[in-house]
Amino acid sequence: MRNPLIVLALIVAAFGAVLFMPPLTSAGQARGANAQGPAYTPPKTAFGHPDLQGIWQVLDHSAAYNIEPHTAIFGVPAGQGVIVDPPHGMIPYLPGAVAKRQENFRNRLSQDPLNKCYKPGVPRITYMHFPFQILQTPQFVTFVYEYIHNTRTVYLNRKTHLEGLDFWNGDSIGRWEGNTLVVDVADFNDQTWFDASGNYHSEALHVEERYTRSDPDTIMYEVSITDPKVFSRPWKMSMLLYRHKEKNFRILEYECHAYAEDAAKEQSR
Amino acid sequence: MRNGLPGSIVIMAAGVAIVSVASLSIPVQGGQQPPAQQGGAGRGGPGRGGAPAPPAGPAKRLPGGKPDMTGYWAGGPGGLANIRAAITEVGGQPAPQDPASRIPYQPWAAAKAQQNSVNLYEEPELHCFLSGVPSQTYRQFGFQIVQTPDYMLAVNEFMGAVRHIPTDGRPHIPDSIKLFNGDSVGHWEGDTLVVETTNNNDRTWLDNFGNVHSDALVVIERWTPVDANNIQYEATLTDPKAYTAPFKIAGTYRRAQINDPAYEQMEFACVEGNQDIQHYTDVVGGTAKPGPSAAPPGSEAPVPAGGRGGRGGGPPRGGAPPGPPQ
Numbered sequence: 001m002r003n004p005l006i007v008l009a010l011i012v013a014a015f016g017a018v019l020f021m022p023p024l025t026s027a028g029q030a031r032g033a034n035a036q037g038p039a040y041t042p043p044k045t046a047f048g049h050p051d052l053q054g055i056w057q058v059l060d061h062s063a064a065y066n067i068e069p070h071t072a073i074f075g076v077p078a079g080q081g082v083i084v085d086p087p088h089g090m091i092p093y094l095p096g097a098v099a100k101r102q103e104n105f106r107n108r109l110s111q112d113p114l115n116k117c118y119k120p121g122v123p124r125i126t127y128m129h130f131p132f133q134i135l136q137t138p139q140f141v142t143f144v145y146e147y148i149h150n151t152r153t154v155y156l157n158r159k160t161h162l163e164g165l166d167f168w169n170g171d172s173i174g175r176w177e178g179n180t181l182v183v184d185v186a187d188f189n190d191q192t193w194f195d196a197s198g199n200y201h202s203e204a205l206h207v208e209e210r211y212t213r214s215d216p217d218t219i220m221y222e223v224s225i226t227d228p229k230v231f232s233r234p235w236k237m238s239m240l241l242y243r244h245k246e247k248n249f250r251i252l253e254y255e256c257h258a259y260a261e262d263a264a265k266e267q268s269r
Numbered sequence: 270m271r272n273g274l275p276g277s278i279v280i281m282a283a284g285v286a287i288v289s290v291a292s293l294s295i296p297v298q299g300g301q302q303p304p305a306q307q308g309g310a311g312r313g314g315p316g317r318g319g320a321p322a323p324p325a326g327p328a329k330r331l332p333g334g335k336p337d338m339t340g341y342w343a344g345g346p347g348g349l350a351n352i353r354a355a356i357t358e359v360g361g362q363p364a365p366q367d368p369a370s371r372i373p374y375q376p377w378a379a380a381k382a383q384q385n386s387v388n389l390y391e392e393p394e395l396h397c398f399l400s401g402v403p404s405q406t407y408r409q410f411g412f413q414i415v416q417t418p419d420y421m422l423a424v425n426e427f428m429g430a431v432r433h434i435p436t437d438g439r440p441h442i443p444d445s446i447k448l449f450n451g452d453s454v455g456h457w458e459g460d461t462l463v464v465e466t467t468n469n470n471d472r473t474w475l476d477n478f479g480n481v482h483s484d485a486l487v488v489i490e491r492w493t494p495v496d497a498n499n500i501q502y503e504a505t506l507t508d509p510k511a512y513t514a515p516f517k518i519a520g521t522y523r524r525a526q527i528n529d530p531a532y533e534q535m536e537f538a539c540v541e542g543n544q545d546i547q548h549y550t551d552v553v554g555g556t557a558k559p560g561p562s563a564a565p566p567g568s569e570a571p572v573p574a575g576g577r578g579g580r581g582g583g584p585p586r587g588g589a590p591p592g593p594p595q
């Protein structure tokens with residue numbers, strides 16, 4: 001590097017990046033569900049895995065509308081957002097990627113994949129207005145969601161992702177780290193959104209979910225998002241999943257496309 | 270990467286064009302399996318033909334001692350092409366020789382079934398509907414059972430359909446709730462899981478031939494694992510609105526993909542690539558005019574049916590290729 005000015009500039013830039021990059025561990029104390037109490041020791045399944053089984057749902061539905069902090073608008077309650085890193089709670093879009101988000105927002109009624117009854121993708125399916133159930137076996141963990149009977153299998157025995165395929169809900173492989181189920185999700189398409197406000201990703205999306213029982217009736221749900229085509233850096237969400245304790249609660253059906261057909265028929269009458 | 274997977278995906282995409290055709294047989298991943306037995310469940314076939322089945326051993330057990338049916342299954346009573354072929358008893362008597370007279374229809378239901386059989390474009394699966402019980406269990410590609418001591422899921426690759434069968438002694442949900450796959454509750458009688466399914470809607474068919482039921486349908490299934498690889502299955506259908514007597518179907522589910530331990534069910538995107546519905550008239554749910562989107566008219570560029578294509582470039586898996594359904 002012959003030009004000392006360039007070297008200096010690089011050093012300053014590197015320092016700047018370090019100085020202004022918040023340490024990941026302390027990010028987002030004010031937001032999201034990351035209050036860390038004393039570690040809770042969950043019960044174990046018969047085969048010795050931490051027990052995540054039950055029917056779960058988020059309580060703060062505002063993330064389904066917009067995962068970023070937002071003021072209420074017609075039909076959308078205000079919310080503090082669920083992004084804990086970066087600490088300001090906003091998605092670190094690449095400069096060139098913001099316009100598409102804004103376009104998505106303007107056209108959300110027609111372009112939101114959920115308004116076409118498409119699969120929501122991961123992690124959006126976790127914090128929708130619908131419950132989901134977790135079942136565990138020694139070899140895999142099954143997530144079954146009420147929303148259009150979406151089902152995900154998290155394979156514990158497979159160590160690599162499938163090659164050359166893409167899926168609406170990605171390909172999920174998991175492992176236990178202590179009491180945390182860590183799910184690595186890849187092989188996405190670029191058709192799903194993070195919320196109803198048009199926050200989006202490319203097919204390069206890589207998601208890591210962490211499910212940790214935080215007390216008998218909650219799961220701490222942490223999600224790391226990486227997509228170098230759309231975001232300038234990885235970012236994280238955090239929220240609590242609450243157990244449905246109602247007697248005989250069960251997953252019912254929300255067959256979006258069938259009800260949309262019905263509505264279309266009614267309209268055309 | 271397992272051998273032959275991309276090929277099977279292509280075949281899948283092509284195959285969806287004819288999912289409504291009964292006794293469809295598609296090579297499983299790896300392309301090694303023989304065509305399915307009569308009545309469907311093609312892709313989940315039991316393994317290579319010719320080779321004698323290995324000794325199955327006793328049924329696996331869950332903690333607590335009940336049989337554990339977790340795994341992939343295929344076969345069963347058949348009946349996908351026409352449930353009449355699978356009917357073994359009518360009104361407690363052996364089924365009549367003539368299949369045509371095996372369903373004890375009320376007149377209105379017979380007329381409806383006849384109408385359906387000549388209007389096969391109305392077939393619920395072409396609308397991406399769940400199949401209903403019992404036909405959900407004999408759809409093509411087989412299904413996966415996921416069982417815990419007080420719960421059973423049956424997950425089909427086809428439509429990504431799922432059946433919930435709690436075995437914790439709970440009662441049925443309120444009668445006013447109607448579901449495509451009904452409300453199933455199970456209990457054990459020895460090693461037999463007895464499942465009662467109520468709360469059915471009247472939008473599903475019993476097969477791909479147009480045979481019907483009403484929302485009064487009650488199905489009682491008996492799942493009896495006879496060894497590690499075989500489940501004896503029977504289902505009794507009672508529907509006083511549509512039938513004059515109960516009738517029963519029966520068959521054996523066999524453990525599938527025994528020779529392919531890496532086998533996994535995959536995502537089935539139906540709505541996301543469905544073009545069939547564009548060929549329907551409004552009367553049967555066509556969307557030539559208003560679509561399922563909440564879009565105000567003119568506010569969106571039309572999405573190419575079949576999806577905009579992911580990395581693979583083709584339509585989403587399970588998406589229907591162009592062309593009229595029949």
